Amino acid sequence: MPAPFFPTTRFTAATAPGGLPLLGHALALLRRPHDFVAGLPAHGDLVRLRLGPLHAYVVCHPELVRRLLTEDRVFDKGGPLLDKAREVFGNGLATCPAADHRRQRRLLQPAFHRDRLPGYAAGMADEIAGTTAPWRDGDLIDVPATMHRLTTAVTARCLFAAHERAGKLPVHASMDAVTRGVGRRVLLPLPGADRLPTPGNRRFRRARRDLREITRRLVADHRATGTDRHDLLSVLLAATDEDGRGLSAAEIHEQVVTFLLAGTEATAATLSWAWTLLAANPAVRERLHAELDTVLDGRPARHEDLPALPLTARIVSETLRLYPPPWILSRTATADTELGGHHLPAGATLLVSPYLLHRRADLFPRPDRFDPDRWLTTASPAPGTYTPFGLGARRCIGDAFGTTEAVLAIATIAARWTITPTPGRPVRPARSASLAPRPFTATLTRRAR
Incomplete structure (x- = not known):
């Protein structure tokens, strides 16, 4: 095991203050989840919470986070977030336990080999062009919805060779309802709350049914052609393990839903936040425009342009630091163990928040400031400090795919357009x-180079 990057004689443990009878800290987490979590390091390195009847430990120190995310046999995927996520993803790559992960990762890895990125990037460029083609100077757009449509089209084209069907499938509405439903279930884990006949629960159940129908149609369309389209779905349908076993229909469904959601939600959120950060930091935006005018000269960005777009890449890294899409993760102790010198019983739920880590002033000076240039000197942060894609064997398999898409989208769009969020609406x-x-709106302004 590597030596700790943050040696200390003792890691502190405490219980978060302010717990209420019965609810514990669930109400604070529901009302202001991000602020509440970001404030927990002030109480200790391992902070205990009560969420209704559930007890959980929030891991606040980067060295303990490194251990938690790399020792996946001791700290396996599990806990309230995973339990709720499995209602949607089943036993897909993002939610399966360690015992299944190695087999699944090996079967899926060919779809994300670096040699495939140039081909994927060409498809990304086409979809970015298609999304922005109808834009007109002065248009008002719903930014998150527009970015979601873009990333949905990219995912459908690159991973499922189905770009001609993307606009006909109710993917955006279904995924929005699913992610919000999972979020509510995680933040308010009260017994029976997810079974109440509320509008949100009804939307969640309907969206799950829609996603199952979407995956059925994608697989049926793919099987009808009988050809290898060099995409993820081709890999899924042809994959066999060392025993010659392929994936079952249920397993294929779980992987398709996993990558539909993961391939759209994270990048759409990153792009949406990037436009707000650039609008609030005009000096950075001017430097970005200068880089794009020099490299692109008005044309769309291509894969071969990536090495010449370092500022654009740093903008993506800094956006992911401030707003990491998977902002909270959960693990379960598989046996009695210790973390930071503190005993944890088998079955203990542990939570890790990239948002919390990325907002620690001792790890990132002036953490609330948008500063892409911090990555000039922090290009390789110590493990456990910067975790937008996770860590260890469970690191996101599509990290290079997602960052490539984000860089190409920001470069191509910012070279031609300025996106200004509507004033007075934080x-x-x-x-x-x-x-x-x-949801927020913004005005499009065509750039005059």
Whole structure:
């Protein structure tokens, strides 16, 4: 095991203050989830919470986070967030336990080999062009919805070779209802709350049914052609393990839903936040325009342009630091163990928040400031400090895909357009399993180079 990057003689443990009878800290987490979580390091390195009847430990120190995310046999996927997410993803790559993960990762890895990125990038460029083609100077757009349509089209084209069907499938509405539903269930884990006949629960159940129908149609369309389209779905349908076993229909469904959601939600949220940050920081935006005018000269960005777009890439890294889409993760102790010198019983629920880590002033000076240039000197942060894609064997398999898409989208769009959020309407995070912004509008202004 590598030596700790943050040696200390003792990690502190405490119980978060302010718990209420019966509810514990659930109400504070529901009302202001991000602020509440970001304030927990002030109380200790391992902070205990009560969420209704559930007890959980929030891991606040980066060295303990490194251990938690890399020792996946001891700290396996589990806990309230995973339990609720499995209602949608089943036993897909993002939610399966360690015992299944190695097999699944090996079967899916060919779809994300670096040699495929140039081909994917070409499809990304086409979809970015298609999304922005109808834009007109002075148009008012719903930014999150527009970015979601863009990333949905990219995912459908690159991973499921189905771009011609993307606009006909109710993917956007279904995924929005699912992520919000999972978020509510995680933040308010009270017994029976998810079974109440509320409008939100009804939307969640309907969206799950819609997603199942979407995946059925994608698979049926793919099987009808009988050809290898060099996409994720082709890999899923042809994959066999060392025993010659392929994936069952249920397993294929779970993987398709996993990548539909993961391939759209995270990048759409990152792009939406990036436009708000650039609008609030005109000096950075001017430097971005200068880079794009020099490299692109008015044309769309291509894969071969990536090495010449370092500021654009740093903008993506800094946006992911401030607004990491998977803002909270959960694990379960598989046996009696210890973390930071403190005993944890088997079955203990542990929570990790990239949002919390990325807002620690001792790790990132002036953490609330949007400063892409911090990555000039922090290009390789110590494990456990910067975790928008997770860590260890469970690191996101599509991290390079997502960052490539984000860089190409920002470069191509910002080279031609300025996106200005509507004044007087602060953009705030949604209460969701993904750290996406609430709907907001912005004005498009065509750039005169």
